[in-house]
Amino acid sequence: MNRLEKIRNFCIVAHIDHGKSTLADRLIELTGSLAKRDMQDQLLDSMELERERGITIKLTPTRMLYEFEGETYTLNLIDTPGHVDFTYEVSRSLTACEGAILIVDASQGVEAQTLANAYLAIDNNLEILPVINKIDLPSARPDEVKAEIEDIVGVPAMHAPCISAKDGTNIDQVLEMIVKEFPSPKGDENGKLKCLIFDSYYDNFKGAICLIRVFDGKVKVGDKIKMMQTGKVFDVTEVGIFTPTAKPTEYLLAGDVGYLAGSIKTISDVAVGDTITHADAPTDCALSGYKKVQPVVFCGIFTVDGAKYNDLKDALEKLKLNDASLEYQPEVSDALGFGFRCGFLGLLHLEIITERIEREFNLDIITTAPGVFYNVHKTNGEMVVISNPSNLPSPVEIEYIEEPVVKASLFTPPEYVGAIMELCQDKRGIYKDLTYLDKTRVRVDYILPLGEIIYDFFDSLKSRTKGYASFDYEMAGFEKSELVRVDILLNGDKCDALSLIVHKDKAYSRGRAIAEKLKKIIPRQLFEVPIQAAIGNKIIARETISAMRKDVLAKCYGGDISRKRKLLEKQKEGKKKMRQIGSVEIPSEAFMSILKLDDDK
Amino acid sequence: MIGIYVHVPFCESKCIYCDFASFVCGEQKIYFDCLRQEIEKCEQKGQKVDTIYFGGGTPSVVCEKYIADTLGYIRKNFDVSKNSEITIECNPNSASLEKLKFYRSIGITRVSFGVQSLNDKVLKFLGRKHNKKEAISAIQYAKKVGFENISADLIVGLPNVSSSMLCSHAKKLVDAGVTHISSYMLQVEEGTPLFKMCTENPQLLPSEEECAESFSKLVKTLQQCGFVQYEVSNFAREGNESKHNLKYWSGENYLGFGLSATSTFDNKRWTNGKTFKSYYNGEREVELLGNREKIEEKIMLGLRCYLGFKLEEIEKLGYKLTSNKNFQTLLEKGVIYESEGKIHINPKFYSVNNQIITKLLP
Numbered sequence: 001m002n003r004l005e006k007i008r009n010f011c012i013v014a015h016i017d018h019g020k021s022t023l024a025d026r027l028i029e030l031t032g033s034l035a036k037r038d039m040q041d042q043l044l045d046s047m048e049l050e051r052e053r054g055i056t057i058k059l060t061p062t063r064m065l066y067e068f069e070g071e072t073y074t075l076n077l078i079d080t081p082g083h084v085d086f087t088y089e090v091s092r093s094l095t096a097c098e099g100a101i102l103i104v105d106a107s108q109g110v111e112a113q114t115l116a117n118a119y120l121a122i123d124n125n126l127e128i129l130p131v132i133n134k135i136d137l138p139s140a141r142p143d144e145v146k147a148e149i150e151d152i153v154g155v156p157a158m159h160a161p162c163i164s165a166k167d168g169t170n171i172d173q174v175l176e177m178i179v180k181e182f183p184s185p186k187g188d189e190n191g192k193l194k195c196l197i198f199d200s201y202y203d204n205f206k207g208a209i210c211l212i213r214v215f216d217g218k219v220k221v222g223d224k225i226k227m228m229q230t231g232k233v234f235d236v237t238e239v240g241i242f243t244p245t246a247k248p249t250e251y252l253l254a255g256d257v258g259y260l261a262g263s264i265k266t267i268s269d270v271a272v273g274d275t276i277t278h279a280d281a282p283t284d285c286a287l288s289g290y291k292k293v294q295p296v297v298f299c300g301i302f303t304v305d306g307a308k309y310n311d312l313k314d315a316l317e318k319l320k321l322n323d324a325s326l327e328y329q330p331e332v333s334d335a336l337g338f339g340f341r342c343g344f345l346g347l348l349h350l351e352i353i354t355e356r357i358e359r360e361f362n363l364d365i366i367t368t369a370p371g372v373f374y375n376v377h378k379t380n381g382e383m384v385v386i387s388n389p390s391n392l393p394s395p396v397e398i399e400y401i402e403e404p405v406v407k408a409s410l411f412t413p414p415e416y417v418g419a420i421m422e423l424c425q426d427k428r429g430i431y432k433d434l435t436y437l438d439k440t441r442v443r444v445d446y447i448l449p450l451g452e453i454i455y456d457f458f459d460s461l462k463s464r465t466k467g468y469a470s471f472d473y474e475m476a477g478f479e480k481s482e483l484v485r486v487d488i489l490l491n492g493d494k495c496d497a498l499s500l501i502v503h504k505d506k507a508y509s510r511g512r513a514i515a516e517k518l519k520k521i522i523p524r525q526l527f528e529v530p531i532q533a534a535i536g537n538k539i540i541a542r543e544t545i546s547a548m549r550k551d552v553l554a555k556c557y558g559g560d561i562s563r564k565r566k567l568l569e570k571q572k573e574g575k576k577k578m579r580q581i582g583s584v585e586i587p588s589e590a591f592m593s594i595l596k597l598d599d600d601k
Numbered sequence: 602m603i604g605i606y607v608h609v610p611f612c613e614s615k616c617i618y619c620d621f622a623s624f625v626c627g628e629q630k631i632y633f634d635c636l637r638q639e640i641e642k643c644e645q646k647g648q649k650v651d652t653i654y655f656g657g658g659t660p661s662v663v664c665e666k667y668i669a670d671t672l673g674y675i676r677k678n679f680d681v682s683k684n685s686e687i688t689i690e691c692n693p694n695s696a697s698l699e700k701l702k703f704y705r706s707i708g709i710t711r712v713s714f715g716v717q718s719l720n721d722k723v724l725k726f727l728g729r730k731h732n733k734k735e736a737i738s739a740i741q742y743a744k745k746v747g748f749e750n751i752s753a754d755l756i757v758g759l760p761n762v763s764s765s766m767l768c769s770h771a772k773k774l775v776d777a778g779v780t781h782i783s784s785y786m787l788q789v790e791e792g793t794p795l796f797k798m799c800t801e802n803p804q805l806l807p808s809e810e811e812c813a814e815s816f817s818k819l820v821k822t823l824q825q826c827g828f829v830q831y832e833v834s835n836f837a838r839e840g841n842e843s844k845h846n847l848k849y850w851s852g853e854n855y856l857g858f859g860l861s862a863t864s865t866f867d868n869k870r871w872t873n874g875k876t877f878k879s880y881y882n883g884e885r886e887v888e889l890l891g892n893r894e895k896i897e898e899k900i901m902l903g904l905r906c907y908l909g910f911k912l913e914e915i916e917k918l919g920y921k922l923t924s925n926k927n928f929q930t931l932l933e934k935g936v937i938y939e940s941e942g943k944i945h946i947n948p949k950f951y952s953v954n955n956q957i958i959t960k961l962l963p
Contacts, residue, residue, distance in 0.1 A: 525956075526934075526936065526950070526953055526956055526957070527934070548953050548956060549809070549810065549813035549814075549817075549952065549953075550809070550812065550813040550816060550952040550953060551952065551953055551954060551955035551956065553757070553784070553785055553786040553816065553833055553834045553952070554785060554786065554788055555783075555785055555834065556833075556849070556850075556902070556905060557606075557846065557849050558606055558849055558855060558857050558862070558863040558864070558865070559857070559861065559862070559863035559872055561849065561863075561865070561870075561898060561902070562863075562870060562888055564901065565894065565897050565898055565901060568897070568901055568955065568958055568959055568962060569897065569962070571955065571959045572959045572962045575959060575960075580926075583930055583934075
């Protein structure tokens with residue numbers, strides 16, 4: 001048997017929470033790649049945040065050795081993020097594999113991302129191996145789920161291993177199937193070097209690290225390599241494999257999965273999806289499928305303490321090192337001072353980044369309501385892309401505006417179809433299709449404005465379907481739309497950080513809802529504060545925060561003075577979390593809270 | 602000139618809202634002996650004194666002799682000025698004509714009655730031992746024996762006391778002859794019987810709105826009676842302000858003797874032990890006051906009363922208040938004003954003084 005025949009490169013795909021990382025842990029454990037004492041649950045989710053949320057954000061490959069029928073096989077597992085925000089990353093890591101394990105929860109069955117990810121795998125010509133997980137659950141219905149997989153996904157599933165990754169049941173069957181079912185990689189060890197970068201991260205000592213799959217040729221320390229997209233050339237300083245900790249090796253050959261370092265100072269030189277080849281003997285054609293990732297969700301990020309602007313800048317720079325998809329540029333807000341407008345792959349990505357800024361860099365930040373970007377066509381023929389509502393040109397200059405839309409697929413039990421259609425109509429959706437997958441599941445397709453999805457769509461969907469529906473989307477271009485900017489005035493002063501762009505039919509109700517919400521959030525001040533929502537000069541809603549009446553009148557004699565002083569110091573500290581807009585103090589959460597208007601209803 | 606505070610930690614009974622250092626039992630003789638030693642051993646002996654204040658607890662429940670003796674020790678060890686303001690807190694039921702006469706005879710110039718309310722049901726609910734009649738007659742006795750400086754406490758925010766009832770109580774006190782009224786909001790302190798009652802019945806006390814309403818009506822009523830709100834919670838006819846309390850608010854030095862009493866002298870503030878045992882052992886909690894603390898206290902105390910604070914003093918301590926944006930805004934809006942180098946609060950805004958103070962702190 002030649003070397004390549006004893007390699008299997010595969011990944012695991014699944015809907016969120018169906019047990020991907022747990023299975024990965026079991027595989028590593030069973031192949032003895034790591035002593036049991038080093039096991040920490042969900043090994044591959046190395047970020048603290050990932051473990052806490054139980055989701056995978058960054059990919060981590062692992063090499064395992066498995067003995068089967070007298071031969072030792074090298075199994076390279078490439079873990080993938082499960083969330084829709086990271087679809088491009090998933091598709092790149094799939095390219096690095098020949099096979100995909102498709103995990104389906106034995107009680108929940110096929111969900112939106114099961115299908116989306118399975119299709120991605122099929123598109124990449126991967127061999128699919130369905131695995132039914134969580135058979136330890138009392139509600140497990142493995143046979144029905146197998147049938148569901150065959151019906152909906154269209155992959156044979158009758159022989160799918162039924163496992164419990166949690167309890168470690170039947171994991172050996174999975175390993176066996178990996179060897180038997182998945183094809184070994186093809187490639188020419190003596191050919192010209194061709195590697196795919198499927199992920200990257202930044203190491204403070206070694207610089208940017210490329211996670212690569214070698215398709216042809218051999219790469220070793222000292223080689224001069226070239227990134228085919230960026231054209232940058234580097235000297236290889238280290239190559240190695242993950243066991244799952246990084247372990248240097250002499251070289252990597254066709255079929256191998258590993259990492260490569262080359263004193264690469266900037267992570268943007270390492271583009272996920274790019275092809276690496278030798279600088280002096282380049283391959284003729286790069287691997288296909290490279291795409292520059294575009295952020296789709298934007299928000300302003302500011303520090304609560306304006307003096308910490310530079311710390312925020314630092315934090316973003318550092319995060320960018322490990323996350324090339326994060327984009328940011330300086331922004332100045334009248335209300336919030338200096339900050340950054342940041343672009344994200346989606347809402348989850350946004351949440352993760354903001355949480356990491358607060359946690360890892362210990363900064364208190366204010367984020368403005370997330371929005372999307374608009375193509376604004378001006379009367380003078382010019383087209384500008386706007387992601388900050390404050391930059392929207394005045395209505396007289398605008399010919400028309402286009403907003404990004406997505407193709408959304410919703411999976412639901414039939415009884416919630418009505419509720420889902422109602423929700424999608426309400427979100428200005430355009431109905432496309434409805435398919436009965438089987439008796440218990442329906443797929444509904446809609447074209448929805450992206451801007452509506454980021455505004456409480458997911459929560460509404462979950463609450464209207466008691467959590468049964470799942471949802472997946474992909475970008476689907478731009479549509480003309482009648483959009484206006486709603487401004488919020490506090491005590492007559494416009495607060496730019498609260499402005500937002502909405503459809504004109506919704507402006508009135510949104511304006512009123514925001515004014516009501518702000519009335520609840522902003523504490524009473526020394527003076528009465530009117531809150532107004534306006535489109536241009538037209539006031540569309542008004543609320544008033546009445547003036548504060550009194551403080552607690554406590555005595556302040558000899559012994560009380562220190563206590564009282566400390567109390568006031570504390571109050572003052574609390575006020576630092578407030579932003580002053582004109583003469584009005586606003587708590588920082590106000591800027592984000594306007595997104596979550598439906599909570600209270 | 603400094604002020605001296607003497608704490609008398611004895612009470613006839615404990616009121617439901619009280620969390621002060623006061624005890625129903627306890628050996629008075631031992632306590633006053635210890636108090637004497639504390640006065641005699643005081644490092645600041647010999648200082649000029651012009652206000653003395655007996656507070657509690659209830660100073661009027663202890664034998665008059667102890668008060669007279671203690672006053673004697675203070676006079677012996679300090680340079681007490683002839684025109685000193687000497688106050689004693691009394692409960693209306695323990696202030697007999699004879700007792701008041703005696704207080705007068707030993708040089709006490711001011712009495713402060715813990716009236717709290719003039720509604721008998723409410724007084725009973727609070728656990729007070731007196732009734733309306735006793736309260737009014739105690740004030741009249743005090744006047745009769747020659748006190749020209751009579752104060753009464755009145756609590757705002759009591760259950761079943763409407764704002765008009767509160768105002769009529771205030772008027773009755775004024776008619777009876779008080780020249781000074783202290784009025785605090787009822788505070789629910791953890792560990793008190795009232796705290797338990799409020800946890801069991803959250804609707805027990807009037808709402809914040811109602812309290813604010815009551816208080817603002819009280820302010821108006823007292824103004825009509827010729828009283829000036831010279832501090833957030835204190836009202837007096839001109840000349841009848843509490844000189845002793847003004848010492849606290851103007852940041853002057855004061856010494857406190859007795860259990861739980863606090864002293865502030867130059868850069869140091871210390872508080873005696875809060876139980877008999879810790880007090881007798883001479884335990885003290887000491888706090889050093891740096892410039893920052895001093896600045897904060899000057900602003901805080903100055904804006905709680907009509908004294909205000911000197912801009913120059915704050916700047917000398919290292920805080921340029923005039924560069925604080927809030928300062929300019931508050932000046933423009935008339936919330937505070939400047940007069941002869943001093944910053945004062947507009948009395949209209951006493952009730953939200955915390956808000957204003959926090960805006961101005963460094």
